[in-house]
Amino acid sequence: MTANFKKPSINADRFAAGRVSSLQSSFDHQILRGLLAEWENALWLLPESLRRSIKRPLFAIRDMPARLGSWSRDKREITLSREIISDHRWDDVKEVLLHEMAHQVAHEGLLATSEPDHGNGFRQACRLLRANPAASGTCRPLHMRLHQGEELNDRDRIVVRIHKLMALAESNNPNEAQAAMLKAHELISRHNVDLIAQGLDQDYHSLFLGAPRLRHFREAYHLAHLLQDFYFIQGMWIQAWVLKKGRMGRVLEISGTRKNVQIADYIHAAICRYIDDAWADYRRNKDLNRYRKTDFAVGIIEGFKTTLQQASATGSRGVGTHLPAARVEDHALTRYLAHRYPHVRSFSRRGPGHDARVLADGTESGRKLIIAKGITRHDGFKEKFLDYTHDPD
Template identity: 30%
Template sequence: MPGRPSWQEIEESLSRSLLRGLCWEYEQALRKAPAGLDPQIALRPNILLAEMRKLGTADAETWTIRINAEFAAAQRFDAVRDVFLHEVAHLWASVHPEGRTQADHGPVFRSLCNRLGADPAAARSRESFAAPRGSPRDGRDERLDRLRVKVRKLLSLARSPFPEEARAAAAKASELIARHHLSEIEEGRPREFTSRYLCAPARRHPRHVFLIANILQRFFFVEAVWVPAWVVAKGCVGNVPEISGRPHDIELALYVFDFIENTIRRQWDMARGAHGFTGRDYRQFALGVASGFYSQLEEERSRLSERIRAERAAEAGAGRFGGRPCTDLVNVFDPALGAYLRQRYGRLRAIGRPGLALRSSYYAGRKVGREMVLSRGLESHSNASAAPRLPG
């Protein structure tokens, strides 16, 4: 019998799979190529993992893209893909009739980034809503900074051992975030959007992941689109929910995703001992937790909607309320985010899931979800939802 593979063999296998994944990404990118580009772009570039300082480089003369090997080993595949597509845009700009005479990050390069769904900056600052704030930077949104501070404090209070106090703090944090977004949408403030994978790509995802993606889309001001994605560990194409929104909304959504996943794992250990569940009950338990949390948030959002409507009716009676009010305060939709989605994905269609025979483990999980309180203090999303990594 063959022995177990060594770490070096595993690393080499995952590196080969990652490079195959980037080749697959290039094939997807070719479908978005604008007319008028040099036919050379149809030739797949050489893609190398290299030891270097930059995250990535593109060499038009040798038609080669190099990706920082250490970065590729340590980051999720979507982060590596972002850098790769950034370099693809550089490569294509170098053979564009107008791009040849422009600076590296000129208009042609930026238009290609938009077409490819690439980040022109290649690496954004990803500051977590729930994490401690770093040093201030120029151009920060002061209102958003004040909101961050309040939300962090409330999520800390949500760890209170007194259930009513904890629930009230979490509900207040959710209300502050909702009111902030309503004012942004109604005042028409300029907003920038980006996209990230919600979790690691897989050939099949458990049902509760679909429901969590729906929770984030319904209550946390992001939009989730299921997209094909390369599964590095399996060396094949799978899919993944990709969430889009403002950077701070995406960070909060990732935090909430990990919070729910961690809660499911912790509560499962207790439920298994208390109810005698077996491993086959885990998926239904997880679906129940997500379903219960969804119902809790839906009730809270409906109550908030009633309060806001009453406040606005009173303000309108006094002649103080103006602007363009959102008509649906339960399902708030950002038209600017909708335009971003149309540009990034084109035409979208809804997907459904077949029904499922529910067992007692589902209802036990639903009870947990109904009582779950979002708070600070669980594992950061930077580790909890990481995709398979190259060891080393």
């Protein structure tokens, strides 16, 4: 028997091309709706008198090889490049949108039409919108800037030691691995406590952890608290566009120094991966639903938290210094947060009941969690690695 392979017809080619075009059009439509929703959200950051003078612009997506976005005063149009839309995270997209919106506010609200594009009016609009003045042209997207290696100065040489300890935490000996991880945690704590005590000027950055969603399971909130308590960042659940659902949802945005945001992002990815792997093993041959995964995940997080608490309590013996982790308030970070989030409200929700046995099993698994320098470029987590540049001496 032989197969008769026919050459695809022109009509079939046209149908496939039309389907691709339709999918691209649908994707662009969802993006444009998201840009409008984020624009309307950002508008409320402006004083009321200024807000009334800003009208909704047109939005467009175009191929722009040399730019990430643009604002056209004549067309009243904000354009974003197809590259930033297609290849980058939503917080990157939002950063470029706010930059172009700042141009609009400078022209239409502050009437800075005779100034250079990045003059005083534009910089004032950036401050009001919490926008990055550089987020256009050839500026690298936010997450790329935060995760690329950086030149270390003398006071930051401790980061090299932390990096080496995280490498040692990959040891096949569980005791050695955990000791290295906890020593790295102690150095992170001591380093940040010293910087805060010295009152040194520091730059702060904000980054999404995970993707925006309409609903977050309970473990996401437990993990957010752990990062705040032990890794010198602050988190805020903010509104953000959920592309797949075509609606505004929420995402955890963390803020802190560049190094601390990078480390927290790394820790977050490591714990999420550990939860998924441990749960896959635990639920094998068991009839357990998604809510039981939440119980197991919360247990893992609380078990790991216990390990860090014990390290903070015992790791400083003999040196006369207590390691209070994020309980040492960084007043400069507090001021940064107050400016970035001028309208904050609290919320709480009661989840369904939990399975005490699954929670306890998760807690036991969490006590065995060891975070090492294992999330690297070559293991499927391309953006989640600790990197730096330094002199070999």
